[in-house]
Amino acid sequence: MASLAIAGAPPERFRPPSLPLATLGLSLGTFMQVLDMTIANVSLPTIAGNLSASVDQSTWVITSFTVCQAITLPMTGFLARRFGEVRLFISAVLLFSLFSLLCGFASSLGMLVVFRALQGAVCGPMYPITQSLMVEIYPRDKRGVALSIISMITVVAPIIGPVLGGWITDSYSWRWIFFINVPLGLLASALVWAQLHARAEAPVRERIDWVGVATLVLGVGALQILLDKGNDLDWFESSTIVVLAIVASVALAVWVIWELTDDQPLVDLRLFRHRNFAAGTLALVLGFSVVFSVALMLPQWLQHVLGYTPLWSGLAAAPVGVVPILTAYTVGRYAHRVDLRWLAAIAFAVMGTVCLRFGSFDTQVSFAVVALTELMMGAGIAIFFLPVLTILLSPLEGPAIAEGSGSATFMRTVGASFTVSIVTYLWVRGAAIQHAVLAEHINPFDAQVRAGMAAAGGAGRYLGTVNEIITQQALQISFNQVMNGLGLMCFLLIGVVWLARPPFVHGGKPGGDQPPPVDAG
Template sequence: MNAASASAPSGTSPPPPPATQAPAPAAPLPPLSGSARLWGTLALSAATFMNVLDTSIANVSLPAIAGDLGVSPTQGTWVITSFAVANAISVPLTGWLSQRFGQVRLFVLSVVLFVLASVLCGLAPTMPLLIAFRALQGFVAGPMIPLSQALLLSSYPRALAGVAMAAWSMTTLIAPVTGPLLGGWITDNMTWPWIFYINAPVGVLAALVTWGIFRHRESPRHALPIDSVGLGLLVVWVASMQIMLDIGKEHDWFESPLVVGCAVVAVIGFAAFMIWELGDKHPVVDLTLFKIRNFWAGAIATSFGYGVFFGNVVLLPLWLQQFMGYTATQAGEVLAPVGLLALVLSPIVGRTVTKADPRQYATISFLVFALVLWMRSRFNTQADVVTILIPTVIQGIAMAFFFIPLVTITLSEVHGPRIPSASGLSNFMRITAGAIGTSVSTTLWERRATMHHVHLVETLQQGNSTLAQTLQGLQAAGLSQQQALGQVELLLNQQAFMLAANDIFYASALIFLLLIPLIWLAHRPHASEGSAEAAAGAH
């Protein structure tokens, strides 16, 4: 489930300044045919698969990575959030970079750098270096998904654009399914660095085939200005905010001068960013898009929904491995079926979204997400595999009705050259929300677990005969008093974190229900060819 994508800038980029504009616009390239189109589709899809895979493959490997590098599993979530934040920052630059260097060159360079960053991640001897290399990996990955859409659409006749994007979308659904399975198997049977090394052969082949087929189909290049001040402010406030969220739980939040400092920098940086972007002629983020009703309603609903969803995606395997005795492989097997129904239903949603009301489809998604999370809030420490699997399978319905309808709503009132900017901004919001959701969910999980642990201990200390009976039973089984007390503490921790996870799941279900009215603040989109293509590439 990726998580990171933006709309293709192909054919919709704003015209260059008169000084750099070509005498006449280049004629559209003819579509590819035969084996060239087949191999081009496979190469672009493989690169996309590799990219999206890396948003989920590390989830089940976090305990192993954290243990090997000597940090806590919650500190290990930086491996996920650093990738997501860097990826979010680079997405708005795709349009400018592609016009400066050309779509084909930029795509191939992005794939090659992604492979290099992946190898560096596998070689990282410490957590700070791994986080730095993951941030690099996320940053260079930014252009890959939108440019793969652009190149793929240019390879097919316009009448087959929907087919092309449907085929492309399958890779973005298969990758989140494969990620936990592959990551778990590699972690248990090899070593965790191989979750990054496997990108090398896929990326190299994808880059070579793409260059061989598309190098003669390069897009025009123009020397366009870049909003360097706006980009710098964007990096400052987003990075400061994410650092604050990630270190807050370890430094007692605003009792720490470091956390307070990050918060101040984030707030001031955000305010300066807003002021600068509203006054700049070539902003890196077009904030005037928020004047469009469907854009702000769709983008906010998508961001909040994705943030809640992704936070729970990270939390579930952590709970299974740390407190339910699951191996990384077993956790991956439990999470993998989430894409089964999504694979079946997504093509149907893509074909019908412009004929039906996408607000109804999005409502179905949020209702199913709420149902799934409510079912998880009923889990207990005796939950078996089937109990855990059922809501995971049902969640595939929610995923199928989530991305395509919401992207259709978000872009439905945006026209012409503003579409790339709108897609970049909405995806920046979504990806950033995913990183925030990860940090918030893991922080609240620990805090609620601490609270539940205190309450459980108080209950046992109030003359409850259960503690005495449990200790007697454990000592009768051959444990010393100290060992019996240690076993009770383990049971208390398991129960406390289970109750904390239930709290997060239940609150998440309520948030999805509360987001439904936001969807209906948008106008019903009118069916159009442009929105259909946007919906096809929604993932």
């Protein structure tokens, strides 16, 4: 009887010798990868000048990274099964560090773009694998703490990136934004190897789904380039964008059909049969799209409309990371005591209210008000990621966590790119419309206009000044409209999280050992 009891007992979970050191190693690797998504943005003009390229050409430094990262993200589950999660993470971190070093030594834009593409390709699995390993090594009743740490990194790293990138570029050289990854990567890989190398893994030598690989690379690559270049090429007025749209649509349609019917798919799309995974992923994609859109628009608005410097715009946006840092442990430790749907609903309500507050600003708003509003946004973000991530991962266990995390992160990345492209288009297009509306009120036969031209010393000087004011006000009005739209989107997302159904932890309570029943919805 004793042997039967032992045989029927659930396998003992792996615990690293030092949970804090394992957490530090995994967090450093992920922080380095997320940081690199934004740290190069502010340095593009300097990079273009140093490498004798145009600013437009230099944007491929960003595009090449995001395209290749988007391609390898959904392949995380397959790569984890084939090589093992720990080996995959360490290999990705070391290769990322190597390609970062090569980026720093690049002597031409072409070389830099190639090494950035390789950076993006190898870092794709890093974030979802970190999620999977953190959930695995933490006790079940402390999974919330693990997810909160990851959430904090997701929020803080993109904010630090532009500020740190600008400071390094101004004070030293743009090459150091890549060189700093090398010691971080070596430390992260050493810590993870020391703490997790004894974790039992059984790589599976399954066949490679070459049709899935080919259609994924073609479809996602075309889609990501379309989203990155759409605004610059005036969208579907450009034949290039039309061709990319056709290629992306056909390739992704074939990919979805193939993956759903293949016996050993590259990406297991059947995970979406789980109601909580589907609802949680939808909430994550749309919610993160709002967060990312605000994070992108705010610095541009501060610099182009209010006249802030890059440094001061970064400082105005920085408070958004304060609350997530201070509350990460508390939220993770006690969030399971309430219905996670209520927690997510509160997060969306706070984020929606903040977006509406941004939508009420004018060109006279002070630095303190902007910073305080960002602090409020941070309060919403602090309780957004944990409940949504917990909900979408709740029906998954073991290798399925890496698979599901990779698929959700892939959709989050592509969804954010799609939303940002739309938001940028709406802002620019809306500003053009508002400019035309406001300019209609400038009539050369109006007495006030004539008086202004006389005071300015001529029509040319007066109209130039007036045009600057109209442009500023048009951008401000369009910014307000976009922010109000994002706020409405947040309130609509409250309904999405209520599509999920408890339990949101295995066994219906923290620490339960029995997996929940599959909820196909």
